[in-house]
Amino acid sequence: MGLKIIVLAKQVPDTRNVGKDAMKADGTVNRAALPAIFNPEDLNALEQALRLKDRYPGSEVTILTMGPGRAADIIREGLYRGADNGYLLTDRAFAGSDTLATSYAISCAIKKISDYDIIIAGRQAIDGDTAQVGPQVAEKLGLPQVTYAEEIVSVTEGIVAEDDKYGVPHAILADEVSLNIKGSLVIKRRLERGVETVGTTFPCVLTVNASAPDCRPRNAKKVQKYKHAKTVTEIQDQSEDYMDLTADRPYLKIEEWSVNDIETDINWLGLSGSPTKVKKIENVVFQAKEAKKISSDESELEELIVELIENHTIG
């Protein structure tokens, strides 16, 4: 069985390393001013996809990312680690999108890719921490979702005749409500207070936690193979030598889609497609209060301990 897997990945500013010019006046993020990295949980998602590919030879892993031109780095990084191809969705029309407008644009791109079995994303991105895009993409595509996934326990292809506890076998669903069912998955989910195992049909959307296995490192051969992979925009700046190099290597072309390459309703994109608006941004300023300074000297520490014991804070 060869599975077609789409991994949703995001290039994120490294929020652990933020400078003063990180925000623009309109309250959106000035991505140009920040180091950009592969969103950590999207790497956990990629690993799950690559494990499926290991298990089911002939599977294909496609990276889909939305962002500025330099987000092509994410696709190259994915190729170095074992993905087969990638799509960069990039257009000014997507600028200022909130999670819903982002999910809409991504779902339109997935519809264009059209042939897929499983969509896997990281649970959330470190720049927003919202965890909303995965479920919203699933809703837009009318697919079931399993969030907080930690492990894909099993994959069964095709419609299984099963004795369903709700009396709705998949065969009937496929037949009577023409639900698209290619097979079923068993997934282990990591919840805040425990573990849950669920079964779902696929196609479906999974979001993967950081508690899932880390992504494998780059593979040296794949780095050699894909280091010259470029989008059409990046190719414009290249020499003739590069053109010669890529002429018989179609795998070096990273697909780049603008808003015109996918079918969308423009009102649902960017700022106009975003129900949430940023009203106000405040930089964080702590109200300074006078703290009592204590050195690491034992007599000073003892004084503090005695004070805390006497006023019944401790002890």
Add this chain to the structure above:
Amino acid sequence: MGNVFVICEIEEGKVADVSLELLTKGRSLANDLNCKLEAVALGHNIKGIESQIYPYGVDVIHLGDDKRLEFYTTLPYTSIIVDLFKAEKPEVCLLGASTLGRDLGPRVSSALFSGLTADCTALEIGDHSDKKAGKEYKDLLYQIRPAFGGNIVATIINPDCRPQMATVREGVMKMEIHDASYKGEIKEIDVDKILKPEDLVVKVIERHMEKSKVNIKNSSIIVAGGYGMGSKEGFNQLYQLADVLSAEVGASRAAVDAGFADHERQIGQTGVTVRPKLYIACGISGQIQHTAGMEESSMIIAINNDSNAPINKIADYVINGDVNDIVPKLIKLYKKNTK
């Protein structure tokens, strides 16, 4: 105008703390908006659940009791809530920022094309004027949250779409009974009419829910460690300090990400919010993500070697020095003085 709705999470016949906290907040928002507070309670064999809900000032409970709702799964819960919201047109909808709320909220918001803000740390009612469009908005929900790694605090609004949806983590809002004898009314949801066969393609096969082993939320003393503990071994010293002080150990996100501590100990915007009597912050710099979850502690002691650490600005005592040297000294001195 629509009302304020809170989605209640029910586990083993008990309404979750986070839902009761949101009902408390919901009551005060409903008072500000001069509207009703309504709750949605879905589950199986949950008759009588209203006695846990009414005291928070709930006027209407929408009750869906059905075998297929026993354990939360995305699609049936979404179908029921979307159906209900299309009829009721709520003004505001609050959910816990739990694994349930963060799975359900985005699905519902996408289906209704309404905005959703995750992990809010404050919710207020206020006005907004959109000067570009020349429009004035009255009584919007200000959804306030740290963003961008905690470097900023953003106020988010949903001017045109309803409901205005927000998730809030457990412990962020206070839980307070409004009136122990408060009585509202129950409206039964016709689950059979709403659920479609295709809502049932995801099934729970097995569940292992544990009572949380750590109870940082209710601990009166917390010893918390950050990335500045340097290593897992360094971090582990904090358990000894916590042990002598009868305290719980908490951790910053950086310490959890570095593998020094489990996620269930994480304090801050993406962890738990705590209000202990004493908070000892060891090797924690104090990004707002973290301080959002502990700044209401009655007393804060910061131990670190960075005199410019943001945590020092909210601390009552700042002990300057090497935390790995100071923690053992504190253990020794405490033992000496309590003998």
